[in-house]
Amino acid sequence: MERARRMVGDAERIVVLTGAGVSAESGVPTFRGAGGLWKSRRPEELATPGAFARDPQLVWEWYASRRAFVSDCAPNEAHFALARLALGHGGTTLVTQNVDGLHHRAAAAVAGEDGDPAQAYPLEVHGALHRDLCSRCGRRTPGVSVVDATSMESLPRCEECEGMLRPDVVWFGEALDPEVIGAAFEAARRADLCLVVGTSAVVYPAASVPEITLQAGGAIVEVNPESTPLTSLAALSLKGPAGELVPGIVPEA
Ligand code: OAD
Numbered sequence: 001m002e003r004a005r006r007m008v009g010d011a012e013r014i015v016v017l018t019g020a021g022v023s024a025e026s027g028v029p030t031f032r033g034a035g036g037l038w039k040s041r042r043p044e045e046l047a048t049p050g051a052f053a054r055d056p057q058l059v060w061e062w063y064a065s066r067r068a069f070v071s072d073c074a075p076n077e078a079h080f081a082l083a084r085l086a087l088g089h090g091g092t093t094l095v096t097q098n099v100d101g102l103h104h105r106a107a108a109a110v111a112g113e114d115g116d117p118a119q120a121y122p123l124e125v126h127g128a129l130h131r132d133l134c135s136r137c138g139r140r141t142p143g144v145s146v147v148d149a150t151s152m153e154s155l156p157r158c159e160e161c162e163g164m165l166r167p168d169v170v171w172f173g174e175a176l177d178p179e180v181i182g183a184a185f186e187a188a189r190r191a192d193l194c195l196v197v198g199t200s201a202v203v204y205p206a207a208s209v210p211e212i213t214l215q216a217g218g219a220i221v222e223v224n225p226e227s228t229p230l231t232s233l234a235a236l237s238l239k240g241p242a243g244e245l246v247p248g249i250v251p252e253a
Contacts, residue, residue, distance in 0.1 A: 004221050018098060060147055067143065079106035101130050129143070132166065
């Protein structure tokens with residue numbers, strides 16, 4: 001822990017990559033572990049463009065329930081500590097694979113009413129659950145909080161073109177927003193430290209972020225109760241839950 005704290009404190013530029021594990025202690029299920037979302041659901045039935053074309057009601061039902069579920073969850077100590085890090089250390093870029101919006105909520109809470117949380121907003125490489133995307137014109141809008149998926153007619157529609165809205169998340173088989181993942185790669189290239197928190201590090205291109213820092217001469221510090229493909233590449237691997245470990249390695253504000 002002491003060494004990790006020093007590495008974080010000494011780094012000029014830090015890129016942080018988070019995954020579902022950072023939100024586990026907030027009660028948001030992960031994807032691949034025991035009880036993970038992809039253990040009980042088949043992604044191709046719910047999280048693909050084909051699934052949405054086939055049965056938009058079913059897909060919206062699932063995303064509406066996830067939206068409601070996540071709204072009732074709160075950021076945990078790891079989200080708060082990472083927000084403190086990003087707001088207190090100007091050279092920090094947060095990159096998340098999560099769509100739950102908990103980093104944003106932690107940033108707003110840490111910045112306070114008079115502060116500017118923007119520096120602690122993550123690059124959301126897999127999109128955002130609480131945002132809608134028009135499947136026809138591509139317009140992005142804040143997501144309606146209550147989606148009525150009981151009939152095709154009640155599904156949300158674009159105010160501009162009447163096209164069907166969908167959640168603005170990246171589905172299997174879809175490309176990531178090149179600007180967002182490009183900014184994440186650039187931050188990874190410039191970073192002397194990549195802090196990787198709560199990801200199985202198997203989904204590309206997001207999993208390239210720590211690899212890019214490593215190739216550019218930086219180091220990886222990983223926080224995860226389990227081993228991942230990154231563990232053997234990391235300068236330090238801290239085994240345990242993010243909410244307990246991350247606050248201890250982030251310098252006090
Ligand atoms: P996974 O479910 O694949 O991995 C979660 C990781 O979090 C595992 O390595 C766990 O060991 C770890 N973990 C569990 N509890 C933790 C805790 N309390 N503290 C720290 N770590 C903990 O989730 P991701 O790696 O985020 O993509 O998955 C990547 C992508 O796969 C997701 O963004 C999603 C999914 O399909 C899309 O939806 C496009």
